[in-house]
Amino acid sequence: MNIRQALYFLSMAFLLVITAGAFPAPEEYHRSGESHASLAPRADSNKDNPEWQFDLGWAYYEAGRYDDALRHLHRSRELKPNMAFINAKLGDVFLAMGERDSAAHYYEAALNIHYEYIEVWEKLVELAPAYHANLGLLYADKAEQTDDMIMARKARPHLDRYLSMFPQGEFADRCKAANARLALLERQAASRESLHSDIRTQQAEEARRRAELRQEMEAFRTTKPFVAGIGFYTVSLSEDKEFVATFPDSVIDDTLSMKYYAATLNEIGVNLGYVHKTIFLRGSIRFGSNRSARNYFLKDPIPYTYEYDTTWVGDSMVVVVVDSALSTKDDVRPTVNSVDTWRISAAIDYNFLFHDPVLLFIGAQAGYAQATLNDSPYNNFEKITMVGAGVGGGIMLRFSDFLFEFAYRRDITGSSAGGTIVLGALYKFNAPF
Secondary structure: OOHHHHHHHHHHHHHHHHHHHHOOOOOOOOOOOOOHHHHHHHOHHHOOOHHHHHHHHHHHHHOOOHHHHHHHHHHHHHHOOOOHHHHHHHHHHHHHOOOHHHHHHHHHHHHHHOOOOHHHHHHHHHHOHHHHHHHHHHHHHHHHHHOOHHHHHHHHHHHHHHHHHOOOOOOHHHHHHHHHHHHHHHHHHHHHHHHHHHHHHHHHHHHHHHHHHHHHHHHHHHOOOEEEEEEEEEEEEOOOOEEEEOOHHHEOOOEEEHHHHOOOEEEEEEEEEEEEOOEEEEEEEEEEEEEEEEEOOEOOOOOEEEEEEEEEEOOEEEEEEEEEEEOOOHHHOOEEEEEEEEEEEEEEEEEEEEEOOEEEEEEEEEEEEEEEEEOOOOOOEOOEEEEEEEEEEEEEEEEOOEEEEEEEEEEEEEOOOEEEEEEEEEEEEOOOO
16 A cells, blocks of 8 residues: 555545544444453343343454354344344344345344434445435535535535436436535535635734734834934923012012913923833933013113203293103113023833834823023023923834834923923934943
8 A cells, every 4th residue: 555545545534533423323332342252151141131242242243253143133133123233233244244135134224223324324335326325415414404515525426426327216306406505515615715715814914914013023122222312392381480580679570471471382302211121211301492572671760751941930940841751761671582491301101002113102201490581681580490290101103213203291290290292203223332
């Protein structure tokens, strides 16, 4: 036997096992393993035990003593006549003896008791070819009931063999109809298989893409741990701040509203940081100059100008004030050139989603800042100091080693409480040393 033949027989055996499992098995007796020589002395005491009679009869069969085998198997059948298994075993003995008609008779008797006794059908069709129709239809019905292509493949040869041997036979029309239904069933199965194949292909592609994404994510989080870049920041404080006059006696208002001169604070800064797996650690230093061109008022040392007229009353000259006005000297209305800021901050962020090229993160930050009212050359107001801490989050878009960030951070405690919109760009790199 060559390798191809061995594979064929193995595949057929596998199909037979699967097929047999699809049909309910009849009740069976099992051998004790004893030889007929050890069983025979106890025959009289077990003459009414059908299972024991089968055990002894089959021991004789295995020893080639067919007459003794038939005697005890018939006795087992007498004790339990409606057992398909015993009838089938009687058929096996007659088949071994070459008595094909008797074998067919007992196989038919077994099938009359248990119609789906598939092992008996496979033997009977070799003895009586007309039964190929019955077995083919049995397989076809099971295939349609269970949508099982193995059953369909088993049905086809039996139906075709019957039609080739008995083209005008009693079951020819039923076999042709069964073949047509099986063809439809096979087409439907092929369509399903094609669909399932497409789904499997898509699933495999998705699995490959997910694996690549995991590799990309792992590479991103474990290589080139340093980041550097620039950012643009727009800060909106929750509460207004006031610049306090250094010399209150020199100004009309000794406090000035920051938001009047700069409603928001725009800053530009540089960032340096370190990436450890899902954690971003960053520090930044930022500077801002927010132009204003609005005035405030000094206390005018000459608040009025006067126009005089003179007239003579008798021999005396009288001086009369004919007009007066507030001074309009430029130095009583200094211009605020800008509100200038500098700020240092630190942030720790957690990258909770990586779906290349998108990264989502949340985190916390703290910072220290100073704001200066630039009214040079007067410098009449003191600096404002702001300290705060809060939380934030945002999105990064990754293109190779470049990251573009859009985030919102909000200080929820401290004198810098408020929100900050961030636009930034970062470059990821290895340490230069």
